[in-house]
Amino acid sequence: MVEDNETLADGLSSILRSSGYAVDVVRDGASADAVTATETFDLVILDLNLPEMGGLQVLRAMRARQDKAAVLILTARGTTEERVKGLDLGADDYMTKPFDVSELEARVRVLLRRRAGLHSSSVQYGNVSLDLTSRTFSADGVLIDLPARELGILEVLFMRAGKVVPKDAIIQSLAGFDDDLSANAIEQYVSRLRKRLGPYGLTVRTARGIGYYLDKAAEPA
Structure with a gap:
C-alpha cells in the first residue's frame, strides 16, 4: 500500500x-x-x-x-x-x-x-474447495478448521494447484517487511498441514531444494 x-x-x-x-x-x-x-x-x-x-x-x-x-x-x-x-x-x-x-x-x-487466472470465487482441487470470498476451505460442504498460518500456506498452494511454489514465494505471500517468518518455520507448518489434509485426500509434496506443491494423496492399498 x-x-x-x-x-x-x-x-x-x-x-x-x-x-x-x-x-x-x-x-x-x-x-x-x-x-x-x-x-x-x-x-x-x-x-x-x-x-x-x-x-x-x-x-x-x-x-x-x-x-x-x-x-x-x-x-x-x-x-x-x-x-x-x-x-x-x-x-x-x-x-x-x-x-x-x-x-x-x-x-x-x-x-x-x-x-491468478481464476474466473470464479470458488476453487476446487480433489475433494476440497476454497471459497476466495470468505477464505474458507471445505470438503463435501463441511468446513475445514485451519490455524491462520496453515490456512495461508494452503491458500497459496491452492491458487497454483499442481505447480511448485518456491519457499521464498510462500514467505512473501504470508509475511510483511517486519514479520519474522523463516524457511524452517514454513517446513513446520507444512508438516502440520499434511496431517490435517490426509483425511481429505490431499497432501503437500516437497520439490527438494525448491519448494512445495499440492497433490492428491495416494489411494490406500
Whole structure:
C-alpha cells in the first residue's frame, strides 16, 4: 500500500491484515518505486498525490520494468481525465476517496483472482474447495478448521494447484517487511498441514531444494 495519509494507511492495512493478507505500507512515491523494483507483490494499492514522486510516475516505472503486479489506484483525484490516464498507464482498477471499505475489499479479491487466472470465487482441487470470498476451505460442504498460518500456506498452494511454489514465494505471500517468518518455520507448518489434509485426500509434496506443491494423496492399498 502506497499512502501518505498515516491514519488511512494504518486503518486500511489493519483491516486487510485481519482478512488474512500480508500488507506492507510505504508513504512516498520514491520508496514505492524502490520497493516495487526489488520485491514482488500480487497487488499494489496506489495513491496518486504522493511526496517525492507522484503515483502516476510510480505506475509508469512499474510497467516499464514489466512489473505484473495488479495495481488499484485509490485517490481523491476522480475526474474522467485522471481515470483514463491511470488506466492507460496500466492500472487495473481505479477508486476515488471517500470510498466504501467493503467495496475496496471486493475489488481486491477480484484483482487477486484475476491475477491468478481464476474466473470464479470458488476453487476446487480433489475433494476440497476454497471459497476466495470468505477464505474458507471445505470438503463435501463441511468446513475445514485451519490455524491462520496453515490456512495461508494452503491458500497459496491452492491458487497454483499442481505447480511448485518456491519457499521464498510462500514467505512473501504470508509475511510483511517486519514479520519474522523463516524457511524452517514454513517446513513446520507444512508438516502440520499434511496431517490435517490426509483425511481429505490431499497432501503437500516437497520439490527438494525448491519448494512445495499440492497433490492428491495416494489411494490406500
